[in-house]
Amino acid sequence: MALLKVDRLRVEFPTRHRTLVAVDDVSLSIDAGEVLGVVGESGAGKSVTGAAIIGLIEPPGRIAGGEICFAGRRIDCLPDDAKRRIRGREIGSVFQDPLTSLNPLFTVGQQLVETILTHSDRSAADARRHALRLLGDVGIPAPAQRIDAYPHEFSGGMRQRVVIALAICATPRLIIADEPTTALDVSIQSQIIALLKRLCREHGTAIMLITHDMGVIAETADRVAVMYAGRIVEVGRVRQILRSPNHPYTRGLMESIPRLDSDSARLAQIDGTMPRLHEIPVGCAFHPRCPDASDRCRENRPALRMVDDPAAVACLLFDDGRADG
Amino acid sequence: MADTTEALVEIRDLAKTFDVSKPWLARLLEGIPVQALKAVDGVAFSIRRGETFSLVGESGCGKSSVARMVVGLDRPTRGSVVFDGTNLAALRRRADIAPLRRRMQMIFQDPYASLNPRWRVTDVVAEPLDAFGLVGSRSERTEKVADMLQQVGLSPDDGRKYPHEFSGGQRQRISIARALAANPDFVVCDEPTSALDVSVQAQILNLMKDLQQRFGLTYLFISHDLSVVNHVSSRIGVMYLGRLCEVAAASDLFRHPQHPYSRLLLDTIPDVAMAGRARAPVPGEVPDPIDPPPGCAFHPRCPFAGERCLQERPEPAQYGHSTVACHAVEERRIPPFSRSNPGR
Numbered sequence: 179m180a181l182l183k184v185d186r187l188r189v190e191f192p193t194r195h196r197t198l199v200a201v202d203d204v205s206l207s208i209d210a211g212e213v214l215g216v217v218g219e220s221g222a223g224k225s226v227t228g229a230a231i232i233g234l235i236e237p238p239g240r241i242a243g244g245e246i247c248f249a250g251r252r253i254d255c256l257p258d259d260a261k262r263r264i265r266g267r268e269i270g271s272v273f274q275d276p277l278t279s280l281n282p283l284f285t286v287g288q289q290l291v292e293t294i295l296t297h298s299d300r301s302a303a304d305a306r307r308h309a310l311r312l313l314g315d316v317g318i319p320a321p322a323q324r325i326d327a328y329p330h331e332f333s334g335g336m337r338q339r340v341v342i343a344l345a346i347c348a349t350p351r352l353i354i355a356d357e358p359t360t361a362l363d364v365s366i367q368s369q370i371i372a373l374l375k376r377l378c379r380e381h382g383t384a385i386m387l388i389t390h391d392m393g394v395i396a397e398t399a400d401r402v403a404v405m406y407a408g409r410i411v412e413v414g415r416v417r418q419i420l421r422s423p424n425h426p427y428t429r430g431l432m433e434s435i436p437r438l439d440s441d442s443a444r445l446a447q448i449d450g451t452m453p454r455l456h457e458i459p460v461g462c463a464f465h466p467r468c469p470d471a472s473d474r475c476r477e478n479r480p481a482l483r484m485v486d487d488p489a490a491v492a493c494l495l496f497d498d499g500r501a502d503g
Numbered sequence: 504m505a506d507t508t509e510a511l512v513e514i515r516d517l518a519k520t521f522d523v524s525k526p527w528l529a530r531l532l533e534g535i536p537v538q539a540l541k542a543v544d545g546v547a548f549s550i551r552r553g554e555t556f557s558l559v560g561e562s563g564c565g566k567s568s569v570a571r572m573v574v575g576l577d578r579p580t581r582g583s584v585v586f587d588g589t590n591l592a593a594l595r596r597r598a599d600i601a602p603l604r605r606r607m608q609m610i611f612q613d614p615y616a617s618l619n620p621r622w623r624v625t626d627v628v629a630e631p632l633d634a635f636g637l638v639g640s641r642s643e644r645t646e647k648v649a650d651m652l653q654q655v656g657l658s659p660d661d662g663r664k665y666p667h668e669f670s671g672g673q674r675q676r677i678s679i680a681r682a683l684a685a686n687p688d689f690v691v692c693d694e695p696t697s698a699l700d701v702s703v704q705a706q707i708l709n710l711m712k713d714l715q716q717r718f719g720l721t722y723l724f725i726s727h728d729l730s731v732v733n734h735v736s737s738r739i740g741v742m743y744l745g746r747l748c749e750v751a752a753a754s755d756l757f758r759h760p761q762h763p764y765s766r767l768l769l770d771t772i773p774d775v776a777m778a779g780r781a782r783a784p785v786p787g788e789v790p791d792p793i794d795p796p797p798g799c800a801f802h803p804r805c806p807f808a809g810e811r812c813l814q815e816r817p818e819p820a821q822y823g824h825s826t827v828a829c830h831a832v833e834e835r836r837i838p839p840f841s842r843s844n845p846g847r
Contacts, residue, residue, distance in 0.1 A: 219700035220671075333788055334562075363561035363727065365785050368771040390700060393730075393773030420775055434705035436734035438757060438774060444712065445705040445734065451670045452700075 180207035181249060181384050182231065182352055188243035189223075189230050191455075198455040200226045200239070202408040205482070210351065211382040213375070215399030215416065217389060219431075221452050223408040224388045228354045230254070231386070232269050233261040249351065267297045270345030274357035276337035279344075280329040286313075286340050287325035290347060297348035312343040317373060335366035342373060349381060356388045371398050392435055396420055401488070404428050407453055407463035410482060414489030424491040426468045462494065470495055510549040511689060511721050512573065517582035519543040519568050523793060540793050542568040544745040545582070547819070550689075555715070555722040557732045557753075559768070560742035561789055566725045569742075570691050573723060574609050575600070586689070605635045608682035612694035614674035618666040624677055625662035628652065631685035651680040654717075655710060672703035676710065683714065693725045708735060729772050733757050741765045744792055744800040751825035760840055761827045763805045769840075799830065807831040 189201040201223040208214045216224045229235050231246055233253070246254040253264055265271075273279050281289060290309035294300060300308065306325075313321035316339040329337055338358065345353055355374065359367040375398060377383050387399055395402050396416060403413040404425065412425040423429045433446035450467045453459060462480050465471040474494050482492040521540045524530060530537070543565040550556040558566040571577040573584050575591060584591045586603055594600045608631070611617040618627055628648045631637070638644040649659035655676040666674055675695060682690055695711070696704040708731065715722060726732050732739060736753045741764060749762040760766045767785050787804040790796055799817050802808040811830045819828040831837050 219702060335788055363789070364729070364773075365561065365767060365771045366788060367773065368785065371773070391773065392701070392775050396775045397773050431702060432775070434702045435775060436705075436708070436730040438730055438733055438769075438772065444709050447705040447709055448702045449706070451672060451703060 179250065181210045181212075182206075182208045182386075183247040184227070184231065184244070185247070186244040187227065187230060187241065187246065187254075189226050189235060189239060190242040191239045196456060199242075199458075200408055200455060201230065204244075204405075204408075204410055206403055206410065206413065208352065208384045208386060210384055211378060212401070213378055213385045213387055213399045215387045215389065215395035215402040216405060217392060217395050217402055218405035219390060219452050221407075221454065222405040224405050225356050227405070228271075228356050228386060228388050232265050232271055232354055233258075234265075266293065266350070267348040268350050268352070270348070270350035270353040272338075272341050272345050272353060272355040272358045274360050276334065276341045276361070277329065279341045280337060282329055285326050285328055286332070290325075290340075290344060293344055294347050308347070309343075312347055313340070316340070316343045316346075317369070318343075334362055335369060338362060338366075338370055339373065342370075342377075346377060346381070346383070350383065352384045352386065353377075354386045354388070357390070358387070359394060360389065360391070367394070374398065392420070392432065404431070407458050408455070409463065409492065411464065411493070412489070412491045413482070414486075418486070418489050424485060424489065424496060425464075425493050426470050426495075427464050430467075430469075462492075509552055511552045511587055512550040512723070513585040514549065514569070514573065515547050515583050515585065517543055517546045517569065517572060517584065518580050519565070519572060519577060520580045538793055541745050541795070542792070543572070543579075546740075546742070546745075546747050547582075548740050548747065548750050550721060550723060551737075552688075552721055553715075553719060554737040555724055555735050557724040557726060557736040557739045558742055559726060559729060559732050559739060561727060563744075563789060563792060564742040565745040566742050567693055570609070570693050570723060570725050574607050574691050575604065576609075601635065605631070605637075605685045606687050607689045607691065608685060608687040610675075610678050610682050610690060610692045610695045613698050614671055614678055615698075617678055618674055620666055622665075623662065624652070624664055624666065624669075627666070627677060628662070628680045628684050630681060635685055637685060647684065648680075651684050652677075654683070654714065655680045656706075670703075671699050672706060675699060675703075675707050679707075679710065679714070683718065683720075686718075687720070689721045689723070691723045691725070694727070695724075696731060697726070697728070704731070711735070729768060730774075741768065744789065744795055746800065747819060747826075747828065748801070749825060749827045749829075750819075751827075755823070755825055761822060761825055761832050761837070762829050763807050763831065763837070764801050766840055767804070799828075805831075807837055809834075809836070 184204060184206050187201055187204045191198045191200055204227055218224045230241055241254050245252055287309055291305045294305040294308055310321050310325060313325060318324055318336060318339055359370050374385060378385055389395060399416050402416050402419050403410045406427050412428045423432050430448035434448060436445060448467050459466055461476045461478055465475040478494060480492045480494045482490045484490045485496050519542045521542055523540045524537045546569055558569060560566050572579045625648050628651050629644055632644060632647060638647055648662055652659055652661055657676055696707050699707060724735055733753055738752050739756050740750045741748045743764050748764045760769055771785055796803055798814045799812040802812040817828045817830050819826045822832060
């Protein structure tokens, strides 16, 4: 059974003039020990999806439809303190900027111990021992000397390790990682990716990895969901999607990434930009930028359909069995 | 006729030291000496007319400091920048510098910070025209701005709008239009696409390539993204802790990187061709630039480091077509390179 199941999630942000729909009809599932990549450009709704799962949508934003089930239990309509008990204990989170995730006024040790005490009934001394073990676990050298240092005394990569230590201190079954490596240099990025993969393997933790970087997805994720304008346009195994993307957006996205093994003078480009939330076109949201758009695409919104199990794509080109990939 | 291999910009022994000491009273009370941060230390390379020379490296390696000194936003502590035969450091009078300034322009990383939000796009793009007194009449100015906006794929009517009305990619187009308005020869691009989404990045990189051909531009391109650098550059300089490790043609660097740090960088790029394959991450981090390791700054992370690397700093030397600063390369102790994912 899936550890996390999101069914037709819809997240709205009411404004004075109109209601903006940031996430529309998103369904996904993550199994235990699986890494699901969620990829898309800014404004695609990937972070809002993550925030909805951990119950961190700021009012007036609200979940306007759909269900989120975690370990067989519906969690989207729980009261706030029940949500708070799940957050951190069962679902951990890692955000992009490690400096803003840590409190600059407390030492790393104090923050870890506080988090451990909140989620377990260990004694203070035991919590500190656990904190030391965690810091060693995430690859911080000489944790006994570093535990009483403040966040500003750590480098960016080490800070992100501390944030990961915070996320795993109650051994959650799922970690929502929102752009965990974007603020880091490439050599540090590969270390953090390796760390996340090891946690996933050793503890059977499931990870929802939200990123804009296809390279990171390629190396880390088992399956990937591609988002565009608040919807999932394609989902499938990473290799399936990278080798033979079906949706015209995924195809364009893959071709626009400069590759080390190609010397072509020009990159393939998708003209235009992702629509803003208040001007999402009717029909398929991608049709104004799509090279294969027809009249049908301007009127009908395509649903996510299975094309080559487990790959699914939301595109009218694949609706009537014309799937050729 | 211009010689195509002639150097347009020559950088000689460039160095920049920042004073990062505590205030003097604190130094006096705690008995600590003045601290200097060598952001750039003895960098030398030349950029040929019409080429794209890229500097790559991780944050804090000094690549942006080099860019700022090249265009004259920072004054070098040591060394010189020679632009088209003229040493910029030797010029003291504003009137002497201005004509050269017009010929070098800059595109910045963050298109949200580099455009004045209270100016209309027309005034943003016309700023270099006004600053260098390049247009006589009002109508000539309007015409020139309209032309520049069209060159970068915007409409002349967009000149009446304000920067906030545009997306990130469009704003970067406005920055490019502003940089090119004064008709420069040389454009320094400091991470021009790092703040953009990939599909927009492709648009901007293609546009920059088209404009380079149309106007015969020479680029100094600063980036941390090796796949972007591979795509745009003719030659590449790899920087680590304020020094150049390797300068090579793009094709040489990506096929036969020589310096161990270049190899590390190439090996750690997450690549879409890597799906499902595991690799061993490189240990260690960039050391503190205030207190860099002795000898070769890279030796604590280097798999080929020997006794000599701990003590003696390697100087750049020519190997084949590349310039490399490494003892292990000099002593031929380095095996041929193969990426972690063979077969490509």
